[in-house]
Amino acid sequence: MLTPLNEGVFNFFFSFFYMDLVNKFCEENNLLLGEKIAKGWTSFIYTAENKFGKKFILKVLREKSNRKEMVKKESEYLLLANSVKVGPKFVKADFEKNIVMYEYVDGIFMSDWIFECNNKKLLLKFLKEIFSQTKKLDELGLDHGQLAGAGKNVLVEKGKPVIIDFEKASTKRKVHNSSILESYFFRNPNSVIVKKIKEILGADFSKNKKFV
Numbered sequence: 001m002l003t004p005l006n007e008g009v010f011n012f013f014f015s016f017f018y019m020d021l022v023n024k025f026c027e028e029n030n031l032l033l034g035e036k037i038a039k040g041w042t043s044f045i046y047t048a049e050n051k052f053g054k055k056f057i058l059k060v061l062r063e064k065s066n067r068k069e070m071v072k073k074e075s076e077y078l079l080l081a082n083s084v085k086v087g088p089k090f091v092k093a094d095f096e097k098n099i100v101m102y103e104y105v106d107g108i109f110m111s112d113w114i115f116e117c118n119n120k121k122l123l124l125k126f127l128k129e130i131f132s133q134t135k136k137l138d139e140l141g142l143d144h145g146q147l148a149g150a151g152k153n154v155l156v157e158k159g160k161p162v163i164i165d166f167e168k169a170s171t172k173r174k175v176h177n178s179s180i181l182e183s184y185f186f187r188n189p190n191s192v193i194v195k196k197i198k199e200i201l202g203a204d205f206s207k208n209k210k211f212v
Contacts (some may be wrong), residue, residue, distance in 0.1 A: 018060075018063050021097040021098075021099075022046065022058065022060055022097070022099070024097070025058070025094055025097050025099050026048055026058075029050075029092075029101070030050060030051060031048040031049065031050055031056065032048060032049045032050075033046060033048050033058075034046060034047030034048055034049060034055075035047055040062075041062075042061065042062060042070050042167060043059050043060055043061055043062055043070060043167075044059075044060045044062060045057060045058070045059055045060075046058040046060065047104060048101075054104075055103075055104035055106075056091060056101055056102065056103060056104050057088070057101065057102050057103070057104050057105075058099055058100070058101055059074060059099065059100040059101075059102070060097075060098065060099050061098035061099075070098070070100075070167050071093055071094075071095055071098050071099065071100050072093075072095065073166070073167050073168075073169070074093075074100045074165075074166055074167040075090065075093040075100055077142060077166040077167075077169040077170075077171075078090045078100070078102060078166045080140060080142055080171075081137060081140075081142060081163070081166060081169075083140075084136040084137070084139075084140060085136075086133045086136055086137060086163055087102075087162065087163050087164065087166065088102045088103045088104070088105050088162055088164060089102060089103040090102050091103065105155045105157050105162045105164065106157055107155035107156045107157035107158075107162060108155065108156055109150075109151055109152050109154070109155065109156075110130075110151040110152075110154035110155070110156055110161065111150060111151030111152070111193060112151075113126075113156035114151075114193060114196055114197065115196055117200065118200060119200070120200055120201060120202070120204070122159055123197065123200050123201065124201070124204070125159065126156065126159060126160075126161060127185065127211050128211060129160060129161055130154065130161040130181065131178060131181065131211040133161065133163060134147070134163075134177035134178040134181055135177075135178055137163075137175065137177045138175045138177050138178055140171075141171050141175060142169055142170075142171055142175065142177075143169060143170050143171075143173050143174065143175040143176055143177060144163065144166065144168075144169050144177055145168040145169055145170060145173075146165060146168055147163070147177060147180050147181055147184070148180045148181065148183065148184040151184070151193065153165045182208070182211075185197055185208070186205070186208040
């Protein structure tokens with residue numbers, strides 16, 4: 001059993017080894033490692049740039065994660081989504097270093113964007129586009145699995161939604177992408193998101209079926 005001191009030393013060297021893998025990935029792909037922008041149960045998210053200044057995302061499996069198939073699943077399902085022009089563009093995966101690389105999305109979380117919107121025309125355009133994307137995923141038989149909740153798995157870049165984070169997606173369960181978002185946007189009378197959308201759309205709120 002590790003003592004607190006020994007555990008601290010172990011974690012230090014493990015973290016050093018972990019970052020060494022990330023740095024090696026960047027070196028091999030001529031990338032400049034940027035900042036850590038997110039930390040989840042499964043992964044750390046870093047930005048990186050190539051020599052032309054183009055930004056990318058590096059999604060790196062956490063050393064203590066029990067989802068060892070994250071890189072394989074994220075790559076497989078993101079590529080499948082890309083086949084119908086959904087999601088950030090997949091670039092590559094390194095299965096030895098447990099890193100997925102895809103294009104950077106310069107956007108904000110969907111929930112934040114909705115509260116900042118206050119423009120009926122822009123919101124209608126957004127809703128039309130997001131349901132177009134979820135229908136494509138439904139037709140593929142690819143269920144994202146995490147589209148609702150806090151609205152953090154959809155980024156909005158220049159008014160256009162980009163669905164991210166496909167590690168929990170599946171082709172083996174019934175698809176709920178469109179129905180989940182319909183509920184998120186329109187069905188819960190106690191939801192602040194629903195209230196905000198209703199406030200912006202006014203009479204058009206009751207016509208929400210036209211999106212689904």
